[in-house]
Amino acid sequence: MFAATRNAMDSDKRVLIGMSGGIDSSAACMILQEQGYEVIGLTMHMWDLPRHxxxxxxxxxxxxxxxxxxxxxxxxxxxxxxxxDDFKRTVIKSFTDEYLKGNTPNPCVLCNK
Structure with a gap:
């Protein structure tokens, strides 16, 4: 889950929340609403697994x-x-390239700078 304000100097209280479909991100949205924020939810479709x-x-x-x-x-x-496409091109390709070189890749560092 992540939250990022549009601009710290803005008088508007607007926030974007990463929503997974679970209770944690939904609760965060409700808390922010109670605090007067305009909340916008975002869910990223990164990967296709049959169970999804x-x-x-x-x-x-x-x-x-x-x-x-x-x-x-x-x-x-x-x-x-x-x-x-971006996830495969950036994260998965980097992971497999490094793995094939004999390294132990950590794909999270690409997304969590």
Missing amino acids: FPNEGQTIPQFAIEAKELAEKIGIEHHILDVR
């Missing part, structure tokens, strides 16, 4: 659907961002 698509023909991962439904219930804007 329990229904035949489903194109949006289940966790993203659940995040969107939770956002609707608490009355906030929500977006799903498809970052699969």
